[in-house]
Amino acid sequence: MTNPTRRLLRLVPVFAIGTVLGAVADALAQSCAMCGASFGPNDPTSRAFSWSILFLMAAPYTIVVTAAGILFYLHRRAPGRRQAAIIDLAKAARLLRRPATVPGHQGETP
Secondary structure: OOOOHHHHHHHHHHHHHHHHHHOOOHHHOOOOOHHHOOOOOOOOHHHHHHHHHHHHHHHHHHHHHHHHHHHHHHOOOOOHOOOOOOOOHHHHHHHHHHOOOOOOOOEEEE
């Protein structure tokens, strides 16, 4: 067998397990027998229960996304900290032409 065929044969058990778990997902989704059987299919209490679970799950994600958005906003609004120093080339040239003095010498260049 060729190498790509072997790779596909290794994935067959993964797909089989995924198919089985997908088929029983409805039964696995019920948290307990009481929650699954106590409400009817269109009972307002079951819809309220579903919405409450949705809000409880959404709260941590909302907090994390808000914090990430604030950090991104602060990063984008701080251009002054990321700018390079502006060098005056005329002043730098004058400073480079000036001879440097060494301590102990009277105006002599090294």
